[in-house]
Amino acid sequence: MLYQTIKQIGELDRKAMEEAQKRLDSLIKPPGSLGVLEEIAVRLAGITGKAKPRVQGKSVIVMAGDHGVVDEGVSVAPREVTVQMMQAMVNGVAGIGVLARHAAARLVVVDVGVLTPVALQGVVQRKVRAGTGNIAAGPAMSRDEAVQALEVGIEVAQSEIDAGSNLLATGDMGIGNTTPSSAILAAFGGYTAEEATGRGTMVNDEVMKLKISAIARALAKNRPDPEDALDVLAKVGGLEIAGLAGVILGAAARRTPVLIDGFITTAAALVAFKLQPKSRQYMIASHLSGEQGHRLMLDLLDLRPVIHLQMRLGEGTGAALTMSLVEAATKIMREMASFDEAGVSDLEEDKILK
Numbered sequence: 232m233l234y235q236t237i238k239q240i241g242e243l244d245r246k247a248m249e250e251a252q253k254r255l256d257s258l259i260k261p262p263g264s265l266g267v268l269e270e271i272a273v274r275l276a277g278i279t280g281k282a283k284p285r286v287q288g289k290s291v292i293v294m295a296g297d298h299g300v301v302d303e304g305v306s307v308a309p310r311e312v313t314v315q316m317m318q319a320m321v322n323g324v325a326g327i328g329v330l331a332r333h334a335a336a337r338l339v340v341v342d343v344g345v346l347t348p349v350a351l352q353g354v355v356q357r358k359v360r361a362g363t364g365n366i367a368a369g370p371a372m373s374r375d376e377a378v379q380a381l382e383v384g385i386e387v388a389q390s391e392i393d394a395g396s397n398l399l400a401t402g403d404m405g406i407g408n409t410t411p412s413s414a415i416l417a418a419f420g421g422y423t424a425e426e427a428t429g430r431g432t433m434v435n436d437e438v439m440k441l442k443i444s445a446i447a448r449a450l451a452k453n454r455p456d457p458e459d460a461l462d463v464l465a466k467v468g469g470l471e472i473a474g475l476a477g478v479i480l481g482a483a484a485r486r487t488p489v490l491i492d493g494f495i496t497t498a499a500a501l502v503a504f505k506l507q508p509k510s511r512q513y514m515i516a517s518h519l520s521g522e523q524g525h526r527l528m529l530d531l532l533d534l535r536p537v538i539h540l541q542m543r544l545g546e547g548t549g550a551a552l553t554m555s556l557v558e559a560a561t562k563i564m565r566e567m568a569s570f571d572e573a574g575v576s577d578l579e580e581d582k583i584l585k
């Protein structure tokens with residue numbers, strides 16, 4: 232199913248993009264004056280094949296997993312916080328609970344690999360295994376488990392689309408998950424552990440040293456092959472990272488725009504891109520995370536973040552906030568009048584900067 236999904240991902244619809252650009256240029260404004268909103272509008276046309284798409288339903292999909300590498304002491308938070316935060320999410324009181332509600336989006340929380348054996352009320356149960364292995368000592372998971380977690384993401388994304396959502400946002404929850412995300416960045420980008428590592432939940436200098444050492448050992452021990460995305464994902468990734476890469480591929484295969492959140496979801500975006508380079512065109516980078524290394528990831532993807540709020544919470548919070556901007560771009564296309572329609576005098580063509 233993974234390979235079928237990867238094969239289904241096509242190119243953007245250039246004709247719809249040209250039509251959208253033409254319409255934008257006819258609207259009552261100086262050329263290009265809505266800036267990035269115009270870029271989003273054109274890309275949405277390419278993704279959906281419609282010059283004037285309408286956002287009909289929004290879903291934020293949070294994938295959650297635990298990490299064996301927490302044994303190395305790489306986070307400020309104890310591992311049980313993963314599950315406690317999932318509970319807070321379904322109760323609507325976590326950051327993403329608030330911001331998904333603010334965006335009028337459905338919030339879907341998926342257990343793709345948390346340690347607790349108990350099923351949480353309101354959480355979608357798709358556990359592939361109970362947490363990853365410690366990447367500083369061996370692989371995170373098997374190749375087969377990585378495929379299973381990717382397929383969970385594809386299925387959840389496509390069931391949200393089947394239920395009427397046509398704008399998706401990605402979110403993550405997993406204590407310790409900035410460590411595998413940094414390892415993924417180092418593996419794909421050829422960076423050292425030091426260059427790829429940030430402070431996550433705000434670890435101090437002492438913990439930072441442990442974290443860099445754990446990532447360096449993870450790379451040396453596992454030797455992930457950057458030419459083989461599944462190898463990188465299985466050896467130094469995470470279950471929620473795999474699930475999120477699946478969400479992105481599943482959305483792209485169904486020509487649905489998908490908002491990328493922060494450091495962890497962008498690591499997943501890198502995996503999706505390496506599995507299918509065409510998937511990149513369906514991604515909208517929502518924000519620039521405060522996590523060191525996020526910009527390096529976005530540069531590898533050649534994506535430009537829409538908002539800069541120094542957020543580094545994860546959970547899909549930056550992606551949820553950006554949903555309303557994406558929706559605004561569709562409304563510009565649908566509701567703003569042209570010079571002709573509004574009876575505004577045409578601009579003087581010979582005076583416009585070309």
Ligand SMILES: O=C(O)c1ccc[n+]([C@@H]2O[C@H](COP(=O)([O-])O)[C@@H](O)[C@H]2O)c1
Pocket residue numbers: 305306307308403404405406407408409410430431432433492493494495496520521522542543544545546
């Ligand atoms: O999204 C981000 O950019 C981001 C940056 C730093 C931390 N986080 C969140 O914090 C947790 C991981 O931090 P850590 O220090 O435990 O690796 C995880 O649950 C993430 O959602 C998220």
Ligand SMILES: Cc1cc2nc[nH]c2cc1C
Pocket residue numbers: 308312316403404405432544545546
């Ligand atoms: C409290 C808390 C909330 C989070 N949300 C995402 N990662 C998190 C990490 C912590 C520690």
